[in-house]
Amino acid sequence: MTTDVDQTTTAATLELHDVERIRADFPILGREVNGHPLVYLDSGATSQKPQRVIDVERSYYELNNAAVHRGAHTLAGEATELFEDARATVARFVGVADDEIVWTSNATEGLNLIAYGMSNASLGRGGDAARRFRLGEGDEIVVTELEHHANLVPWQELAFRTGATLRVIGVGDDGRIRLDDAAEIIGERTRVVAFAHVSNVLGAVNPVAELVALAHGVGALVVLDACQSAPHLSLDLAALDVDFAVFSGHKMLAPTGVGVLYGRSELLNALPPFLTGGSMITTVGLTESEFLPAPMRFEAGTQRVSQAIALASAIDYLGEVGMARIAGWEAQLGERLYQGLVAIPGVRVLGPAPDAAAGVERVGLASFVVDGIHSHDVGQFLDDRGIAVRVGHHCAQPVHRRFGVTATTRVSTYLYNTPDEVDQAVAAVADSRAFFGVA
């Protein structure tokens, strides 16, 4: 099966006719909701899946399903090959080596893996090789104020477990990470700097190069939360020079239940295990065990095999469409969305205004408040027209607090969304004001 998208065009963006063909690959987009065609603008939470990805999982179970890395029979060999090929596909997609890719359940588990690996190192696991992961009193872990809870709470807990201190780089009134604050906070005591590539609330691409330079300047490890970038931009982790990165399959056309952790080879092989059990050991004694090298060291128990294979299929699909063209298309949708929203009286969009000149890139996502209407009520009004958006704190309470609100409404786009859908959402937001009596 191949996607119908025109491969000959070299334009840096999709065109509407491409998107119309792409839409036909997503069965759910043919659905009606509350008597209206579904307008799905919640891909920031989770994406929809093309038929091809759905079919890959089905075909795996109908033809090849078996335990991987554990059997010598033919099916087991086939399943193992599909599973390891999937790893290679992911590795190529982000520009790293196969054995630098670890399967996880989701990005959240990847971040916990790093944090628990570090606390195990702090207890002495991994010996001298794991020294650089040891934390204690006086050491500092640095995050930013715009992090998703997944990239915040695990570090709070790691600080608690090791006695290290958590420090937080602020976000400016302009909705951008304060690099002046970063320069002040990141220093000799800093051991880890963890931050999002793209904020799931503010929609802006964060200054990775600057933060990596600050962190590496003091010998700290960089952990990149690529949840909102991997699905939407061309991502080259080696070029970004981060030490670890995580993302989730379900946000990039793949099923739930699979995520990815990247770690630089020498770091992954030095980090002590997190989850323990079958398939990650070499020798198990009654009271002590020895562990395999990465990535298998971190893959305890039966893996999410069909999901990993489906993620590879999703990545193939994205690759055929072209990440640059997807990013170009979503930048246009994002601009249209932003301008449409800020033109509505009483609507405030969080995060920086798009401004190519000033180097402010936004993805196709905007979170906003409508004066006098709670975000859930706004969302309900949109849902009544078949428009699916996210409401609430989007698992990022601190950044909401930073801007003096507890909740926002978020519209988020993907390769299958059209300008018309964005317009429908904007119009519905405008209409909600009369309905709730605030216009």
Place this chain on the structure above:
Amino acid sequence: MTTDVDQTTTAATLELHDVERIRADFPILGREVNGHPLVYLDSGATSQKPQRVIDVERSYYELNNAAVHRGAHTLAGEATELFEDARATVARFVGVADDEIVWTSNATEGLNLIAYGMSNASLGRGGDAARRFRLGEGDEIVVTELEHHANLVPWQELAFRTGATLRVIGVGDDGRIRLDDAAEIIGERTRVVAFAHVSNVLGAVNPVAELVALAHGVGALVVLDACQSAPHLSLDLAALDVDFAVFSGHKMLAPTGVGVLYGRSELLNALPPFLTGGSMITTVGLTESEFLPAPMRFEAGTQRVSQAIALASAIDYLGEVGMARIAGWEAQLGERLYQGLVAIPGVRVLGPAPDAAAGVERVGLASFVVDGIHSHDVGQFLDDRGIAVRVGHHCAQPVHRRFGVTATTRVSTYLYNTPDEVDQAVAAVADSRAFFGVA
């Protein structure tokens, strides 16, 4: 969709004609391997999936896919309802309350969750309510010699992290857990007793009631590894009176990537969190957070939604066929397998002989050595005839060491296997001796 199995019969076992209809529900069973019809006898590693389960996942992605517990729109509501209904289905299947069921990736993660929850409690997390989970020097964790690595290595690591001691109940020459040893080892210092309901190597049902009585007699927590029982027997966790239990979906007709942790309500609500991130918190401050009650407290990040829904569908399927009838059928297959194997010269089956009078129940699984032939070579010979079995240590090195071998060949059955398939496997094992020149 409903299964074709005759619902009117009340016999305590399936009959061959039932099994033939069941087989038609599993597309992979129509496959050829190496020119022979597939004979799948590796369900102990992972089971095959009926069309219905495969279709449930597909239909979820084609119709309802959305982020659960996070959205107010219609799809999100539908997805949340399907997901929580799935939890209720699992809860009913094992006789417990809905909020006592936590989704995991697999059984391995469930066991790690308990172990890490306990080390977090030992560091002071969870306050006074979590006191009974705190471990330190002098405390003892007890397992048995027949455990899968998943129920051994996490406890080794917990012992390392807390200073507690790991003690191991031996297995007798007869392949049964030594209750005399258990009575000696389980004592005042014992805080946790973790053991398998059914061994994945020896195939015997372990004496749960006796071990629970010993453990509860000294106030220790009981953790049951139900990986090899949940798919094959009627399981009533409340009646067994265990405190925690784990099992994996992929071994019981469901997809990879989903497992289940059961915990008694008051224990789950006292256990500190393990993975942290989105959807498991109430309030997130910059340096500290508050957590939801169980089960959501343990479900950080985007969950394995389609997999949970598919697991519920698998359980519905098993329920319609009837767990007692499945157990009856597999007991027959197991007996036939055991007798067939021990009749071959030079073949030694590990574990106790089935003996109803002595109360020795075996499931449809047998691990064996063929004198003079390595298990991988035996497995290869069977695979050449399309017969898929597992070879190696089956993630249970200690029990292999206990019986003086490093590896065995394992034949394991499920509801879709026939006596003829068992006979084919037995005949192939016999023939392998001539091929490898040991007959």
Place this chain on the structure above:
Amino acid sequence: MASRELESMYQHVILDHAKEKHGFGLRDGATGSSHQINPTCGDEVTLNVYRAADGRVESIGWEGQGCSISTASASLLSDIVHDLTADEVTERIAAFRELMQSKGAIEGDEDLLGDAVALGGVSRYITRIKCAMLPWVAFEDALGLTPAR
């Protein structure tokens, strides 16, 4: 421009209560208090109960941050609690919970629930039932009752 179901959830009486917020504010002298969070959205309510010497509820007071449904629900609740005995309170909470779980199948008993029957339209929206329940759960908790399922 809006469906009949939506209009039925957001009736005028509800939008009015969401603005007027009867019973808003926490006075001293509470005989019970509860703070509840709706985990789906992060909204909160703090609710005080003021009981007379004979145990009857005199009034409630509440504060919080929430959507129109949870705000209206708190406001509507505060209108119907005056002078209720413990048994009457239990009966009303049960009636409201039943209404919320009805998926639009029942009308709600106006004798017991007063204008709060207007919240019946919410029961068709599974994601919003928690909104309407939030102040009622806080009320139940502040009275020291164990919440029914």
Place this chain on the structure above:
Amino acid sequence: MASRELESMYQHVILDHAKEKHGFGLRDGATGSSHQINPTCGDEVTLNVYRAADGRVESIGWEGQGCSISTASASLLSDIVHDLTADEVTERIAAFRELMQSKGAIEGDEDLLGDAVALGGVSRYITRIKCAMLPWVAFEDALGLTPAR
């Protein structure tokens, strides 16, 4: 009763070597040693290299626990290492690795690999390639070479 592919993996020369185990046993005086585990099955091999003063490999010795393929592979390896220079060793290891990755497409160079070409049939069995490679990886490691992919 067995397919042609299976017969080609388990040729007589292989089953014979699996029994005869040339080079079995670890003598003193090793100039290098390596212990390797096949994680799929848990099988192990310990392999010693004995080099002459001029750096040539004189012989290897090995012990371990494994299947007929890994055992035969160690035995066959020990037959062809005598008197090899470092470069010749590298060439042979490369030739063997290429054979193993060929999925049955090539025959294997008998001048370089001797009877070890009989292991070519293994390359059709993805799950067994690690078996055949195990002693070769140990050999490579014992010589202090970084294993190629």
